[in-house]
Amino acid sequence: MLDRQPVASFAEIRQILRDLPGPDLEAATRTATREALLTKPTGALARLEEITQWLATWQGKHPPAVNHPRVAVFAGNHGVADLGVSAYPKEVTAQMVLNFQSGGAAVNQLCKNADADLRVYEMCLDQPTADFTQGPALTEEETARAMAYGMMAVEPGVDLLCVGEMGIANTTSAAAMAAALFGGTGQEWAGPGTGIHGSALSRKAEVIDLGLARHRDRFEDGLAILQCLGGHELAAIAGAVIAARMARVPVLLDGFASTVAAATLLKLDSHALDHCLVAHCSAEPGHRKVLAKMNKQPLLDLGMRLGEGSGAALAIPLIRAAAMCHSGMASFAEAGVSNKD
Numbered sequence: 151m152l153d154r155q156p157v158a159s160f161a162e163i164r165q166i167l168r169d170l171p172g173p174d175l176e177a178a179t180r181t182a183t184r185e186a187l188l189t190k191p192t193g194a195l196a197r198l199e200e201i202t203q204w205l206a207t208w209q210g211k212h213p214p215a216v217n218h219p220r221v222a223v224f225a226g227n228h229g230v231a232d233l234g235v236s237a238y239p240k241e242v243t244a245q246m247v248l249n250f251q252s253g254g255a256a257v258n259q260l261c262k263n264a265d266a267d268l269r270v271y272e273m274c275l276d277q278p279t280a281d282f283t284q285g286p287a288l289t290e291e292e293t294a295r296a297m298a299y300g301m302m303a304v305e306p307g308v309d310l311l312c313v314g315e316m317g318i319a320n321t322t323s324a325a326a327m328a329a330a331l332f333g334g335t336g337q338e339w340a341g342p343g344t345g346i347h348g349s350a351l352s353r354k355a356e357v358i359d360l361g362l363a364r365h366r367d368r369f370e371d372g373l374a375i376l377q378c379l380g381g382h383e384l385a386a387i388a389g390a391v392i393a394a395r396m397a398r399v400p401v402l403l404d405g406f407a408s409t410v411a412a413a414t415l416l417k418l419d420s421h422a423l424d425h426c427l428v429a430h431c432s433a434e435p436g437h438r439k440v441l442a443k444m445n446k447q448p449l450l451d452l453g454m455r456l457g458e459g460s461g462a463a464l465a466i467p468l469i470r471a472a473a474m475c476h477s478g479m480a481s482f483a484e485a486g487v488s489n490k491d
Contacts, residue, residue, distance in 0.1 A: 158294035160373050163392070167418050170395050174210035181206040181214070187481040191490075197449070201427070201472035208400040208425040209309060213477035216470040219266040219310040221459045222303040222390055223250060223257065226296075226383035227278035229287065230361075231319035235354040237344040240318045244275045246458070247316065256456055257314065260463035264470075266312070268463075269303060273382035282326065283360040286378045293377040293385045300386030301393035310469060311394045312429070314404040314459020315383045315411070318344070321434060324407040326358045326379040328436050330369045331413055332443045335359060341406070341434040342455075372417030384411035391415060395425050402469070404462040405432035405455065409440055416444070430454060430461030 181203050186192065193199065205214035225247050231240040249255045250270045261268040273296060279287035288296070304311060317323075321343035329339045336358030340351060365378040376385050384407060391412045394401045403409045403426050415422035423444070430450035431438055441448060449465045482489040 158298040160290055160294055163294060163297055163373060164418065166392055166396065167415070167422065170419060170422065171398065173207045173424065174398075177210055177212045178203060178207040180212040181476070184212070185476065187483070188476070188479045189482055189485050189487050190479070195475060198472040198475060201469055202476040204427065205400055205469065205473055208398060210398045214473045215477065216310050216466065216473055218307050219264065219312065219466050220303065220308045221257065221261050221266050221268045221312040221314065221463050222271065223268070223314045223316055223459045224271045224273060224300060224383035224386040225275065225316040226273040226320070226381045226386075227275055228317055228319040228323055228381050229278045229281040230283065230322050230357055231278065233281065233283070233353070233357050234350060235322045235346070235357050236319045237346050237350070238318050240278060243316055243318050247272055247275070250316075250458070255458060257458045257460050257463055260460055264463055264466035266463060266466050267308075271299070271303065271386065273299065273386060279381050282323070282379050283357060283364060286365070287323070287380055288377050288382070288385065290377055292382070293373065293380070296382045296385035297389030297392070300389030303390045304393040304397050304399055308399055310402065310466065311390065311399050312402040312404065312459055312462035312466065313387045313390050313408050313412070314457060314462055315387060315407050316458050317381055317383050320381055320384065320407050322354055322357060323379055323381050323384060324410040325436055326361045327375050327384070327410050327414065328440055329358060329362055330365070330375045330379060331372075331410070331417065332440070336362070339436045341436050343434065370417070372414035375417070376411070376414050380411065387411040388414055391423070391426060395422070401426040402429045402462040402465055403427070404429055404459050405457050406434040406437035406440065407457065409437060409444075413440060413444060429465035432461070
């Protein structure tokens with residue numbers, strides 16, 4: 151009997167990454183031209199102007215707009231949760247998914263506030279990843295399939311994608327992936343996650359170091375890092391980021407785990423995340439270090455550490471405000487206001 155062909159493969163993912171579209175320079179130029187004519191001193195709206203330029207450049211249109219934002223929350227379970235690295239058991243992942251679906255989580259309220267579409271993607275919750283201290287967390291096929299599944303979050307009409315996650319022990323995976331990407335040890339990257347400290351935090355650092363030692367020879371490849379140390383939901387985030395780029399949909403990354411998941415793509419293309427902004431800086435200590443390594447400045451810094459796409463959802467009104475200022479403000483000529491000489 152012939153072996154079944156995988157649904158997706160790393161070779162297919164690499165081919166897609168080789169064909170990523172670049173910035174739309176015409177839309178960028180039109181945005182800059184209009185920005186200079188609006189009734190305000192040059193640069194007075196600071197980062198709002200930068201956001202507008204980014205939005206137009208990656209939507210590929212002028213004026214940019216945020217009419218159909220989507221918050222995609224990917225949920226998966228991790229085998230290392232059984233090693234004492236989290237304050238909660240992995241059953242909480244499925245319980246929180248039900249909370250999302252019933253409208254009871256913080257992200258539900260933030261999506262209502264932002265008039266955003268929330269989608270929750272359950273990923274093999276009854277089949278946690280393997281323990282990455284003993285072998286790869288996922289097979290290559292599982293990783294590629296998870297990435298392909300994540301790509302489905304980018305549907306026609308979506309004009310801004312926010313990616314978040316839910317998965318007990320996924321800050322352990324994210325910390326291990328960050329160390330694989332940027333160097334360092336478990337002690338340097340492990341954070342409290344859901345609220346651990348003391349001996350539990352030391353155990354988390356130990357587990358990370360065990361994973362790093364086992365898979366160190368594969369750290370030159372971002373896809374291999376996802377496979378060896380990641381999870382279904384983290385691979386799906388990377389896939390969603392790729393699909394958004396192909397569809398010209400700008401992306402807001404949420405916290406530590408989603409940012410690290412996306413950062414694996416930088417190993418394959420240093421410009422793979424040019425269409426992404428980071429919504430907020432998580433209180434998880436590793437997030438600020440990752441942002442410094444990526445040269446990304448978060449839009450918000452409120453000390454949040456919830457995950458589930460909450461920071462990204464919170465930033466949607468800010469993105470929309472930037473676009474509305476750009477498209478709705480009058481020019482000096484239209485308003486009859488004297489411009490500077």
